[in-house]
Amino acid sequence: MNKGPLALRTISETADALGVPQHVLRFWETKFTFIRPTKRAGGRRFYRPQDIDLLHGVKTLLYDRGYTIRGVQKLFKDEGQKAILNPSGERYSGPADEVVATEQGLVSREEIAAENAAGVQQPVFGGASVPPAAMSTEMRDSFLKIANALEEAQAHLAQHIDRAKRS
Secondary structure, eight states, X not given: OOOOTTSOEEHHXXXXXXXXXXXXXXXXXXXXXXXXXXXXXXXXXXXXXXXXXXXXXXXXXXXXXOOOHHHHHHHHHHHOXXXXXXXXXXXXXXXXXXXXXXXXXXXXXXHHHHXXXXXXXXXXXXXXXXXXXXXXXXXXXXXXXXXXHHHHHHHHHHHHHHHHHHO
């Protein structure tokens, strides 16, 4: 059975997709505060699409660009998550309407259309399930602003926690 593009992935599936061993993913979790997979009962890790995007960025920086672990940590501290997600520094130049904000992060409209054709409905904040097309542009923009503010707050909190641990 194939999973949809928004489905959670196990550590095994994630490691296979990235081409790294599972223990490397566990190690990166200890070194990079921004890598936080969902953990279920028994400590099983499940990675969201945005977690996998971050891991791909980390792998690119470490393996392809020659960064050290400390260098990636500094890059994240100085420039934030966007520098990890887009290690080449290239800007997305396509129309903003090609991606949609979901609970799992930004997803292309093609992926959403494929899931809708398969009868899969995306969860929307508040527990209701509605097709993404029913979300207005204003609502999507509001969710994006909230998501960005939460990401900034999360990064800020992680910095304070790291400082407190060092003290």
